[in-house]
Amino acid sequence: MVSKKIAVLPGDGIGPEVCRQAVKVLQAVAERFGHRFEMRNHLMGACAIDATGDPLPEATLTACREADAVLLGAIGDPKYDNDPSAKVRPEQGLLRLRKSLGLYANIRPVTAYDVLLNHSPLKRERIQGTDMVIFRELTGGIYFGEKGRTADGTSAYDHCTYSRDEILRIAHLAFKAAAGRRQKLTLVDKANVLETSRLWREVVREMAAQYPEVEVDYLFVDNAAMQIILNPTQFDVILTENMFGDIISDEASVIAGSMGLLPSASVGAEVALFEPIHGSYPQAKGKGIANPIAAILSAAMLLEHLDLNTEAAMVREAVDEALHNGILTQELSPNAPYSTEEVGSYIAFWI
Amino acid sequence: MVSKKIAVLPGDGIGPEVCRQAVKVLQAVAERFGHRFEMRNHLMGACAIDATGDPLPEATLTACREADAVLLGAIGDPKYDNDPSAKVRPEQGLLRLRKSLGLYANIRPVTAYDVLLNHSPLKRERIQGTDMVIFRELTGGIYFGEKGRTADGTSAYDHCTYSRDEILRIAHLAFKAAAGRRQKLTLVDKANVLETSRLWREVVREMAAQYPEVEVDYLFVDNAAMQIILNPTQFDVILTENMFGDIISDEASVIAGSMGLLPSASVGAEVALFEPIHGSYPQAKGKGIANPIAAILSAAMLLEHLDLNTEAAMVREAVDEALHNGILTQELSPNAPYSTEEVGSYIAFWI
Ligand SMILES: CC(C)[C@H](C(=O)O)[C@@H](O)C(=O)O
Ligand SMILES: CC(C)[C@H](C(=O)O)[C@@H](O)C(=O)O
Numbered sequence: 001m002v003s004k005k006i007a008v009l010p011g012d013g014i015g016p017e018v019c020r021q022a023v024k025v026l027q028a029v030a031e032r033f034g035h036r037f038e039m040r041n042h043l044m045g046a047c048a049i050d051a052t053g054d055p056l057p058e059a060t061l062t063a064c065r066e067a068d069a070v071l072l073g074a075i076g077d078p079k080y081d082n083d084p085s086a087k088v089r090p091e092q093g094l095l096r097l098r099k100s101l102g103l104y105a106n107i108r109p110v111t112a113y114d115v116l117l118n119h120s121p122l123k124r125e126r127i128q129g130t131d132m133v134i135f136r137e138l139t140g141g142i143y144f145g146e147k148g149r150t151a152d153g154t155s156a157y158d159h160c161t162y163s164r165d166e167i168l169r170i171a172h173l174a175f176k177a178a179a180g181r182r183q184k185l186t187l188v189d190k191a192n193v194l195e196t197s198r199l200w201r202e203v204v205r206e207m208a209a210q211y212p213e214v215e216v217d218y219l220f221v222d223n224a225a226m227q228i229i230l231n232p233t234q235f236d237v238i239l240t241e242n243m244f245g246d247i248i249s250d251e252a253s254v255i256a257g258s259m260g261l262l263p264s265a266s267v268g269a270e271v272a273l274f275e276p277i278h279g280s281y282p283q284a285k286g287k288g289i290a291n292p293i294a295a296i297l298s299a300a301m302l303l304e305h306l307d308l309n310t311e312a313a314m315v316r317e318a319v320d321e322a323l324h325n326g327i328l329t330q331e332l333s334p335n336a337p338y339s340t341e342e343v344g345s346y347i348a349f350w351i
Numbered sequence: 352m353v354s355k356k357i358a359v360l361p362g363d364g365i366g367p368e369v370c371r372q373a374v375k376v377l378q379a380v381a382e383r384f385g386h387r388f389e390m391r392n393h394l395m396g397a398c399a400i401d402a403t404g405d406p407l408p409e410a411t412l413t414a415c416r417e418a419d420a421v422l423l424g425a426i427g428d429p430k431y432d433n434d435p436s437a438k439v440r441p442e443q444g445l446l447r448l449r450k451s452l453g454l455y456a457n458i459r460p461v462t463a464y465d466v467l468l469n470h471s472p473l474k475r476e477r478i479q480g481t482d483m484v485i486f487r488e489l490t491g492g493i494y495f496g497e498k499g500r501t502a503d504g505t506s507a508y509d510h511c512t513y514s515r516d517e518i519l520r521i522a523h524l525a526f527k528a529a530a531g532r533r534q535k536l537t538l539v540d541k542a543n544v545l546e547t548s549r550l551w552r553e554v555v556r557e558m559a560a561q562y563p564e565v566e567v568d569y570l571f572v573d574n575a576a577m578q579i580i581l582n583p584t585q586f587d588v589i590l591t592e593n594m595f596g597d598i599i600s601d602e603a604s605v606i607a608g609s610m611g612l613l614p615s616a617s618v619g620a621e622v623a624l625f626e627p628i629h630g631s632y633p634q635a636k637g638k639g640i641a642n643p644i645a646a647i648l649s650a651a652m653l654l655e656h657l658d659l660n661t662e663a664a665m666v667r668e669a670v671d672e673a674l675h676n677g678i679l680t681q682e683l684s685p686n687a688p689y690s691t692e693e694v695g696s697y698i699a700f701w702i
Contacts, residue, residue: 076543080543081542081543081569081571089543091543091544095544121473121474121477121580121581122472122473122474122580123472123473123474126472142493142511142544142545143544145508147545147546147547148546149546149550154514154515154516155512155513155514155515155550156512156513156546156547156549156550157496157510157511157512157513157546157547158510158511158512158545158546158547159508159509159510159511160493160508160509160510160511161506161507161508161509162506162507162508163505163506164505164506165505190594190597191432192427192431192432192440192442193442193446193493193494194493194498194509195498195499195500195507195508195509196498196507196508196509198507199500199506199507218432221597221598222597222598222600222601222602223601225576225598225599225601225602226601226602226604226605226610229472229473229580229602229605230472230605243541243594244598246541246572246573247572247573247576247595247598247599248576248598249573250573250574250576250577251573251576251577251580251602253577254577254580254581259577
C-alpha cells in the first residue's frame with residue numbers, strides 16, 4: 001500500500017479526454033491494490049496561455065516538482081501553428097517543462113501488436129515481431145541552443161551544441177536498457193557531416209567497453225529513416241539526439257498501425273513525466289473518437305517508474321484484453337467503433 | 352544535333368559500375384540522334400583521396416565547371432565512416448563540390464512504379480499513385496554552418512543558418528515545379544521550435560501570393576515523417592531545408608521498393624549535377640548486382656536539363672521496358688536476376 005502524488009497536465013485538444021481515461025485506470029489500480037494516488041489537474045499549453053498568459057504557469061511547475069510523477073495529455077493549438085512568429089506558444093511550455101525538470105531522456109517503446117498488424121501501412125511480414133525502444137535526448141541540441149535573427153532580420157540561426165556529459169547520462173540509460181533487453185544498441189547520428197554527431201560517436205564508442213555484452217551499431221540518420229521502414233525488427237535500443245529523435249520516433253510510430261497506441265516516458269534528474277506520443281489532434285477534440293490507450297499505457301509506464309510492477313502489468317493485460325476483443329476506437333475499428341470513454345471504462349473494468 | 356561535354360565522376364563502391372551503364376545509355380542516345388557527348392571520368396570521393404590526398408582535386412572541379420553537366424556515381428567508403436574524426440573524408444568532396452558549383456537545390460522525384468508495387472515494404476493500396484518531387488536545399492543550413500569543439504574538447508557545436516535569399520531561390524524553383532504539376536506545395540519545417548524554420552515559413556508565405564494557383568501547406572518535420580509513410584499520395588512538391596531533406600528524401604525512397612530506382616538532380620547557379628540517390632554500397636562493389644536504373648534515370652534528368660526531351664523520354668521508355676519485362680537486378684528479382692551490365696545493355700539496346 002503506497003501513497004503517491006501524481007500531477008496531471010491534461011493540456012489541449014484531445015489531451016483532457018485521454019487523460020481522463022488514464023486517470024480512471026489509475027484510480028481503478030489504486031482501489032484494487034489499496035493505494036492512494038493523489039491526482040490533481042494543472043494548466044499547461046494553450047489552455048494555460050488562455051487562462052494565465054503563460055504556457056507553463058509557476059503553479060504548474062511547482063506542482064510537478066512536488067509530485068512523484070507527472071502525467072501529461074497533449075499540448076498545442078492550430079491558432080499558434082498558423083502564426084509561428086507569435087511570441088508566446090504552447091510548445092514553449094513543454095520545452096520549458098522538460099528543461100526545468102531536467103527530463104533529458106525521452107523513452108519511446110515501439111511494438112507491433114499482432115492483433116493490429118493489418119492496420120499498419122507496412123506489410124505484415126516486415127513488421128511482425130518489431131520491439132524497439134527509442135532513447136531520444138530531450139534537453140539539448142538545436143532545440144535549446146541560441147537562436148534568433150541577424151540585426152537586419154534577413155537571416156535566422158539555430159545553434160546545436162552537445163557536451164560529453166549530456167551524451168553520457170542518456171547513453172548510460174540506453175546501454176542499461178539494452179543490456180536488459182536483446183543487447184543491441186544503435187546510435188543514430190550524422191557523423192559524416194556534424195561535429196556534434198562525431199562527439200556522440202566518440203563518447204558512445206568509449207562507453208561501449210563498459211557494456212561488453214551490448215553490441216553497438218552506428219547508423220547515419222538518413223539511412224536509419226529507411227531502415228526503420230525496411231526492416232524494423234533489426235532494432236532493439238536506438239539512441240539519438242533531440243532533433244533526430246523527434247523525427248525518427250514519430251516515423252517509427254507508424255509501424256504500430258496507430259499513434260493512438262504509443263506511450264512515452266521522459267526521465268532525468270528529478271520527477272519523471274509520462275505522455276502519449278500523439279499530439280493534441282484538435283480536429284478530434286470532444287468527439288469521443290480519440291484513442292485513450294497511448295495515455296493509459298503511459299500510465300502503465302508511470303506505475304513501473306514508481307516500482308509498481310504488478311500494477312503496471314495488470315494495466316497492460318487489460319489493454320491487451322481490449323485489443324483482442326476489438327474494443328477499439330474509430331481509427332482502428334471504423335465500422336464498429338467504441339468511444340474514448342468506453343475503451344477507458346472497459347480497461348478500468350478489467351483491473 | 353548537339354555537342355555536349357559531360358563530366359563523369361564515378362566515385363566509389365558501386366559508383367563506377369552504375370555510371371558505366373548510364374554512360375553506355377547516353378552513348379546510345381548520342382548515336383541514335385547524331386549528338387556528340389564528350390564524357391570523361393574524373394576523380395572524386397575516397398578514390399580521389401587514395402590517388403591525390405584530396406576528395407575533390409582541383410582538376411575535377413575545373414572539369415565540372417567546364418562541362419555542360421555532371422554525372423556522379425556515388426561516393427563513400429566504410430574505412431572513413433569508422434573513423435569519423437578522420438581529417439579528410441570522401442563526403443567533404445561532395446559537400447565542397449555542391450558549394451563550389453552553387454548546387455543549391457537537390458531535386459528528387461519519388462514514384463511508385465506499378466510493376467514494382469509488390470517490392471515496397473508498404474501496402475500496395477497506400478502507395479499506388481505516389482508521384483512526388485522533393486526539393487531539398489543543398490548548400491546551406493547546418494551542413495555548412497560553423498562547426499567545431501570548445502577549447503577543452505568536451506563540447507561540440509554545429510550552427511544552422513539560413514538567409515531569405517537562400518530560401519527564396521529554391522522556393523521559386525519549387526513553386527514553379529508545383530505550378531507545372533498538381534499545384535500543391537508542402538513546406539516541411541520545425542517552425543514550432545526553430546527560428547530558421549520560422550524564417551522559411553515567413554518567406555514561403557509571402558511568396559505564395561506570386562503563385563496563386565499553387566496551394567501551400569505547412570507540415571512539421573516529425574509529422575511529415577509519418578505522413579510520407581501513412582499517405583504518400585497526398586504530396587505533390589515538398590520543399591524543405593538541407594538536413595530535413597536528407598532524412599525525408601531517403602525515407603520517401605522506400606516507397607519505390609528499391610533505392611536502386613531513384614535519380615536526383617542538383618541544380619543552381621552553374622552547371623547541374625545528376626546522381627542516383629543510393630550510396631556507394633561497398634558490400635556490393637564488383638559483384639554485378641547493383642541496379643543501374645537510378646544512374647540511368649539520372650542521365651535522363653540530365654538530358655532534360657540539356658533540353659533534350661525526346662531523348663530523355665526515350666531513355667525513360669527503355670527503362671519502363673526493362674521493368675515490365677522483368678529485366679531486373681537481384682534486389683528486385685532474387686530468383687532470376689540480371690546483372691548490372693545486362694540491365695544497362697538491355698536499356699541501351701532499346702534506345
Ligand atoms: C511539440 C513539439 C515541441 C515536440 C517536440 O518537437 O519535441 C513534439 O513534437 C514531441 O515530440 O514531443
Ligand atoms: C554523403 C552525405 C554527406 C550526403 C548528405 O547528407 O547530403 C548524402 O547522404 C546525400 O543525401 O547526398
